Amino acid sequence: MHGWIRDLLLVPRSLTGSGVRTTLEYVKEILPDLKVHEIESGLSVFDWEIPNEWNVKDAYIADSEGRRLVDWKVNPLHLVGYSIPFNDVLTRAELEPHLHSDANLPTAIPYVTSYYSRRWGFCLSQNQRDKLGDGPFTVVIDATLERGSLTLADLILPGRSDSEVMFTTYVCHPSMANNELSGPGVLTALADYIGQLSDRWYTYRFVFAPETIGSLAYMSQNLTHLQGNVRAGWVISCVGDERTYSHVMSRLGPNLADSLLLEILDEKKVQYTSYPWGDRGSDERQFSSPGADLPFSSFCRSKYSEFPEYHTSLDDLDFVTPRGLQESLDVLLEVVTRLEQRPRYKVHHPGEPNLGKRGLYPTIGTATSSFSTQTENSGGMLSTHDLTTVLSYCDGDHDAVRIASRTGLPLIGVKATLDLINDQGLVERV
Amino acid sequence: MHGWIRDLLLVPRSLTGSGVRTTLEYVKEILPDLKVHEIESGLSVFDWEIPNEWNVKDAYIADSEGRRLVDWKVNPLHLVGYSIPFNDVLTRAELEPHLHSDANLPTAIPYVTSYYSRRWGFCLSQNQRDKLGDGPFTVVIDATLERGSLTLADLILPGRSDSEVMFTTYVCHPSMANNELSGPGVLTALADYIGQLSDRWYTYRFVFAPETIGSLAYMSQNLTHLQGNVRAGWVISCVGDERTYSHVMSRLGPNLADSLLLEILDEKKVQYTSYPWGDRGSDERQFSSPGADLPFSSFCRSKYSEFPEYHTSLDDLDFVTPRGLQESLDVLLEVVTRLEQRPRYKVHHPGEPNLGKRGLYPTIGTATSSFSTQTENSGGMLSTHDLTTVLSYCDGDHDAVRIASRTGLPLIGVKATLDLINDQGLVERV
């Protein structure tokens, strides 16, 4: 994952344009079934409109001798996102209102965008800015901002059930490692892993889209299907550092996606913060909005807006580490494992099934035999009596954890028993 | 209000007849849009029947010299309500079973009715009764009790929404100030006030009807509409004294009407009693009955049945005061204010609306800007980020108070934000 992020770090991503396409093509090399979708500029998406496509060929500030002082080719962060074309010679005073730096982080190039208002600008470190001199400066922005399309991608890994588990991240941030190449990196590895599972119960849906407008566009084209099928979803962002773990609660309180993530973070005994909905800031804003109401939660390491490197060039390959990425992937693998391993079953008929004819019930009935014999293939297997108890909760509502907690039977035994009765065709997964 | 009650005090009201009409015509002078309805005697109303109309021309007990000892023209309370016509000369012994007084309140004329059983009688103070002498007495009741109609009135003040707020009181009690001219007085002032509001969200419905049979008649003709539209309703009775405040809880526990009234009484820090449903006694008996199930509550000052002057001539213009009436009106004005000021909104689309194109979102995105900028017209305005949080609860279920309590955002800011996003057409009130 760290290598992928290194490869993609300097690709000039934005809401639209070739940088997004290059990034998604890279992901498609690893996940060949990824589907890339182009959505035309100008299309109405709920309350929004797909913006014009922005592509940059070159952009720099040069001194009078042609030396590039600030160069987009060195780091795409130097150019304000969606800057309009520009080519002129300016004095320092004329240039000044178009410069962005952060005096508190004198070595950092800040990340600035102006998607929906026509302006131009350059971002540079305070140290650079202090040394710029008086000019005159040649300012060149060789860019196009015209009708085209917005690019996003999804990958669907079908399972035996139509019920879906969804993961989403965004691909519009340039040249920052944690925010946001860690999300695409971890989800690529997760999708690769899930794609190799020989058997999946759930159908898995991965979405890589530009933030906000990309998610809105995706949602607008798939909303009915998503509302009918997604049982749990997560927005994955800023998952590459090692500092802490973070969860953002859904709008109306813990849903399955929240509970499962919190349960895993609890059991891992890692340090984590569960932020309230009011502290959200990524695409859960769209997926969990009223009218959409998808059962989403959000997972981060250090949450966006909460780490000092956030939205600067300091969010780099030192901040994001192989270990940080792997730990995040481990959490999501555990999410998947628990979802897959916690089936809810339903019996076919009213009444107990006939266990005797399937070799699951003692063929001879005595005072003690019939209700305490271990079946042959025990392991974690429960007694025959407890097997009927587990069966009695195969009503489509109880998974193994709920059955164990309701009955006091050991979870391992409940799980083994559910496996057995499922193998025997006594129940169907729902 | 005190002046209106003074004007109406001696109008001889009863379940039916000219006194009710006179009273409603008086109210209609103040509220020209009041609609007066006549409902024919004999009409079936649920389990009841509209009774014959009762009108009195004269009624008295005179001594042998023609001196009126007890005179309906002096005070309508002297005649038992719905007394049948009578004209004869009686001895004291013959008269005695037809007299009603209260030895515990020797100066009070008690209020007695016999709506559904044919009898006649006179009410007088114990002091009067003690001085009556032995007779003979000329007893005259020049009255008619024959087919006619029952009179009631309603006033509908349309708002922008079809959702209704309803207030009801009764107009069948003669010559008592608190019970029941205070209710008509306060509701007349309240309707006058609401009618002058330049803008109303809710539609307001005022009902002035004879108690029980009048409310039943009104309900039977409007039940489906009321059940579909009334969001909160109050029975208003005995609201003119200064002693205390009272609330009567609805049948199945606090509804919106109960909660709002109790919240206001709490905040006013006045002394009040919240009576259980079992202590009810006015038209909540009809409006909250099973099968009707309208979301009603009841508001009084000293509750009917609970003050010594109740149902006697001591319930007069000294007991009811301008200040008592005004304080009650203030409570109901506060009820209206809070209802009007606590809209629930709903967004038009899934996903966040596009705030940028409406000037509500910074057009330039930096690490800190996008999620903490105060918008220009602040005041109590929240940050842009908090504005999106408020928007995310515009799901039709949350009013400002619930949003503030769920998010921890200041109520004033939530309200200002809701105003702003409503003005901007981002949401619609529901």
Place this chain on the structure above:
Amino acid sequence: MHGWIRDLLLVPRSLTGSGVRTTLEYVKEILPDLKVHEIESGLSVFDWEIPNEWNVKDAYIADSEGRRLVDWKVNPLHLVGYSIPFNDVLTRAELEPHLHSDANLPTAIPYVTSYYSRRWGFCLSQNQRDKLGDGPFTVVIDATLERGSLTLADLILPGRSDSEVMFTTYVCHPSMANNELSGPGVLTALADYIGQLSDRWYTYRFVFAPETIGSLAYMSQNLTHLQGNVRAGWVISCVGDERTYSHVMSRLGPNLADSLLLEILDEKKVQYTSYPWGDRGSDERQFSSPGADLPFSSFCRSKYSEFPEYHTSLDDLDFVTPRGLQESLDVLLEVVTRLEQRPRYKVHHPGEPNLGKRGLYPTIGTATSSFSTQTENSGGMLSTHDLTTVLSYCDGDHDAVRIASRTGLPLIGVKATLDLINDQGLVERV
């Protein structure tokens, strides 16, 4: 009841065959309206199949001189249930694998069955077994196991309502007094008692069926009706001893059947155990299964599996006593009494009914009269005002106990008032 059980003790019952028929014919002598149903072998019942019918003419182990050492005619428990026909001379070693005894209870004949696996065997006390000698032994099982039918019976005692109360027990256990002749004995007495009630609100359904397959067969033929009509049901088993009382909780927690039984056991201040669903073991396994979901609970004295005599010949007429049976019957009579005496009523119309025209309201209204007069026929009768309060809860959801607990009115008064307003036709029972 003890006499009935004595008469039936040695009838050779099993899942099918003449012993079940003889038992049900005996019950039908007492309950002439009992309907006996025959269900053909081979019929599919949910996941099961009705087994072949088993009938025994004779079965014994004799020594070489023809003396019967183990004789089915002495006690049907001596033969393993559903033993296949057999006739041969065996050595002790050959006989040994077919013998069942219990070294811990050396005087007890254990109860052993092999319904669904073809085998044969004899049960004997350890003492008998120790004295058997070396053989050779003549082993004779003169039995048939062939297509026929399974026999079960039900009795329906219609009430004024289609809502049903159901009691079920089983009739497949041979020669044991508590498990299971106590259930049939107590239910026969209960049905006889209920049949003599001059008036029943509920319809009562009694089912006497072989355990498991009999209940499944009955349920499969009546499931939709039972799901639509049964308001509460109980499985009755092992109700003849004096040691303790037992309840088995339903699958998803206390339903009406559980609550009512527990309330009665609590009030009787007897010693009892409430077992969780996991400890169930009788036909609640079928009636409460997912897909059936009937509102059942289970009642025992010492619960099956929990007493040392369980499933042995020690479960006899000394263990089961007249007093034990009577005490169990008393509990069930109390169940019926409380169900019958706790009607829920519903008013006919919105609004209060007109009480005056029915003589239930004072015809003269004064300050105090109208709301505190006792009606004539008091007893436990409430005031007129409280009568209207009781009426206001006649919404189909509140029985007397809930009304009393919600209003604080005395239960006896609420009940008397409900009787009165029901007699007056003001409400209908639902």
